[in-house]
Amino acid sequence: MILSAFSATNLHYLMGGLGITIAVSVISIIISFIFGTLFGVILYEEVPYFSRTVQLIVNTIRNLPLLLLIFFTYFALPKLGIELNAFTATVAAMSVFESTMVSQIIRGGLLSVGKGQSEGALSTGMNRWQTLWYILLPQGLKNSIPPLISQFISLVKDTSLATAIVLTEMMFRSQVIYGQNPNYMIPMFALVTALYFIVNYSLSLLSKWFEKRLSL
Template identity: 55%
Template sequence: MQTFIDAYSWLNLRYLLQGLWVTVEVSVISVILSFILGTILGVIRYSEIKYFSAIVGFVIDLIRNLPLLLIIFFTYFGLPNLGFKPPVIAAAIIAMTVFESMMIAEIVRSGIIAIDKGQMEGAQSNGIGYWTALRIVVLPQAMKNMVPALVSQFISLIKDTSLGTIIVLPEMMYHAQIIYGQNTNYIIPMFVALAVLYFIVCYALSLVGKYFERRLA
């Protein structure tokens, strides 16, 4: 018990919460960017634009089948060789956004496919253009069905930020490693603290998802 008391000193907790802030910061920015980019890519792939949709589909399939860790490595260690050296936090956001947007693109495409084709045909028969009908008729309906899958993907993104420790991203996991690296007796207390903090953040997001599910039902 004394080990836990010592491990949870205000100094250690404050340091851990600083890492939590970075985790939340990277997650929120990545979620917003990946949702925007993923929605655009999903619509493009669904729309079957000649050649372009095929190229986008190939890129989506390629990146979806790569490990996120490889993308993080490439972003941080590979891009400098191409003349672009992003800071650690920016590199993590770029890697997360690229990977997650491909996942979201498939969710969006599947969500649109699930909508009855009569919705699009009905809108077009009333003189609404294809892209306008897709934006104001089909996509809003598809989004209702996509909420659970999107929330699950965003929760995965939050947990995947822990991979940023590989490039010394000062997020929650990295800060915990620093703390128990100074005293190995703090390993279990830090793991418990990490589990609680990840649960709080992810569960809060799941509650937000359920709220939107009810509102959109």
């Protein structure tokens, strides 16, 4: 009975959900890294008025539940004339939320670079933006890799929240499978656990690879 939970039909259906989970994660990671880095630089540079506005937005969003943002993008935005399907709504909500988290990590990475680095660059004739681009940002990003990977691992796990808006990702599809037969619940939980572990452990290995490459 338990082995029948792993039938070809069920596995094929579940792997389709894993593909959606990975797609949401990859797209959200890319978008949040780009905007999070931009926001982190703005916060680090302390641009008058502009940085304070960004800080207010970041502090507001990062202290909201991610599920609330998912509900807002899927249920509330259509009331404003913006229709999003479950996949797009999830990516949008997660990208916005993760961008604010990434911005704090990037800002911390930049702050971890010694002031002597920027002072030395400025003394050689570089302007502030050249110093940021060529000296501070590469070192800041390197210092940010471990917390960034931890944040992205959390992002992968948080994709399961999209079951609330019926996104047919991996967790949702596992519920469909064991909903047909309660005896499939534990096998499905075990398999989903293993798949999440594989994906997130792969991210951890990728983090170590990046750190080694950057240390060369």
